[in-house]
Amino acid sequence: MQPDVPGELTMRTLTLFLALSLSLFAFAGDTGGVHVLPFGPTTRTPVDVHIPMICGFDGQTVARVGNVFKVTLLSPSCILTIPIPYLHTVRLPGLLEVGEYRVEVFLAGQDNVHGSTTFVVRNAEPKPFEVHPFAVPTFGGGLRLRLTGVACGASCDGVTIQVGGVPATGLERAGNDAIWFQAPERREEGLVDVRVQVGGAVQVSPGALYYFDEPERSVFERILFPVLFATDGANGSRWRSEATLSNPKPWYVENANTLSPVRPCLTYPCGERLDPEKVETYGDGYPRGAVLLVPRPEAPELAFALRIRDISRQAEGLGTQVPVVRESDFSHGTGVTLLDVPVDPRYRVKVRVYMIEPLPQYGQNAQLRLRNTVTRATTLTRTFQLSAGGRNEPHYAELDLPAGAANERVNIHLDLPLDATAWAFATVTNNATQQVTIVTPNGSGLQP
């Protein structure tokens, strides 16, 4: 065998890279590097498939069989000795109808699937009636659903509701044009139609509900609470976080998890049910941040607030608001930038970095760069990794910045692994008073 020549394809490098690509594509279901954007597609959003790559290819084909898309990358080849990871994006043809889909990625000439993902397309078209919440646990769990847009009498006689072909029970009038009913149990996860019959008139809302065991990413939005803790700190400080969640709507919302550290989990899935028109509070248990999984149709309606306070000095101030971070606030594949952060020695600065799924396929190293805001020179570069969290926690890293000169300020640039979905913020704490100022990102995080 001849020695490898840089930049030239040889049998050994090809074998190596094919083996590497096999291992890097080796994931199951929708947990690997292949995923769709937007994370929660609807019938009105084009769907892009993101495929992490290290090798080249020469064209592609996209074939659809039912609700399965087969993407075949043609003539895969690796011509570089040092592979450069990149992202290949495939736009699925047309707008998709409501349903559950699967995408399989093949390398031409190979039979096995090298990457795949599944997703749900929600119905964004006008509906004959609305049903909330969208996500229902398969065991039902006594969840009451609210159907709006159909009137019934006091006992709802003459009205029948079918959920995926199963008659619903417990119908009860909920106002002039709304009905409560009991969510029936269902053995399988997935979308179901809801059918309403009033007298001889029948109306159907396709894909109106989704039954779940596992929290499907395209059904549940990840909402990050960056800090939920109660702890004692430096200089006699006693830190508390106060989180508030409001469900202003007249229906229940079934989250796929709970952030309450003391709530017993007796059933599976172990979600948390938000009562209609109620305000909940949290405050402890997740110093590395926590991710709440909220059904996407209901997530925009919920309101959140989070504040951290030093209660040993509560006469001095009410504390500092920390953003509750929705998926749209995360950067995706760009990085994170924090502008105009002081590194004055009177303050201590900590940068907290969060990452949620889908996790990057290639490389786990992230890099922090500090650039002086006046000279624009890079004053510090540090490589770090984010570590996996526990249940309900994001991947996380925190870095304490070294003190700079008096009144010095820097821009913080975080270069993150390819295709990372990330967020970060800095806390600036006065050493004497413990007053906290936070600096949050605003912008896509594109790195200069």
Add this chain to the structure above:
Amino acid sequence: MQRFVLLLLLLAAMLPLAADDAVLIVPPGPTTDTFVTLRLNVWCNPIIRHTVTRTGSVIVVEATPQSGTCPSPPFDLPYDVPLGLLPSGQYSVEVRIPFQTFTDSFVVRNAGPGEVEIRPFAVPTSPIGSRVRAVYPFGCAGVNCKDVTIDVGGVAVHAAQIQGSNDGSIFFTPPPHAPGLVDVTITANGTSFTAKNALYYYDRNAEPDPSVWERILFPVLFNSKGAHGSDWVSEAAIHNPGRWFVENFNRIDTLPCIDYGCSDLLSPDGFLSFGGAGYANGVALLVPRSEAPHVAFSLRVRDVARQAEGFGTDVPVVREEDMHRDGIPLTLLDVPLDPRYRTKIRLYAFDDASNFGFVALHKPSNARVTAFTIPMSRSCSGVACAATPWYGEVDLPAGGTDERVNVYVTPGGYGAMTWAFASVTNNETQQVTIVTPDGRGGLPCNPTCPVN
């Protein structure tokens, strides 16, 4: 005469659309990737059906309202007309209902990856100092790009205005051109690449098209003395991380301008920090929508009389996606009424000539504590009004010790684009905590809540 008055009343009752922003484009900055909807802001009789005719870039909607008289009081009845995915172009819309016609226009940007990438999207009709970056399959030969010619909307770019960059892209100065969308064609070694509708020329003296410009709200840009010896300043920063220039429609900074461009022209990797002044009631920076997602911002308010105690408070710079546009009250959760603090609510609204806002205070149990009607105003003229929000503020009355409320704020009418926040200031230390809205939220017991 009596019949005539009756007829006028009847006609008035049949006017189903609100006078301001009768037609909204959703999303406000559509691209070829976004499903476009026309939202008709109906106040009286609901529209029961419509037809859409699209001839080229002219869209005509015939809407039929339900017959009958306007209910008293009238209430919002928005009606959506789906248009679907549209090719890139500049569209005009005509909405016809009995006795009235409303017109609007909007631009659909090309989102698809083409052979040529042109940045930025928007340039002025007299682009002095503007630079456009083009990335195409072949780089140019040498710094002077002698093998490349560029045509912008039928006008050739002078060879001396074309320069190569070390990353393979080329920069050129766009020629003057009439307002509107134009194609850009790059020819190198006999091969031509065309980017359709790649550049949008705008007139600096004309009203900016909201489908091209995103309004980025800086809620407070000021410096002033305050209570208890406080000396407040606001510190803002803007960063353009891209490899291309970004030309904003307006300036909001206080930096001296010696040469053309100044800070409305952000250079690649350009960073600008400035002390805020002159906009105590907030102001919007109008950034081209194609560039806005990448441009980064920060804003902080500080009491420099006490700067040894803390670094101040981060105030969000508010993008349009963070504003509300459907008349639903903004929700500020867990706001203290404790007498140790003074709490001020600030209200902002764009687009809607509403003179009043509404603030309601509710206990955590949802019972209403009190409510206020807030006068809103603004002072501006001409094109500056596009960047000037309607503004109102109210100081909340002190409540009991440790008392907290949820605050529901409605800064404008249904068509208005709104935002609000609360500042909570400690009376002794002047420490400021802010409370901002997150989520659509809204009153938890709409339409009626128990009173106290």
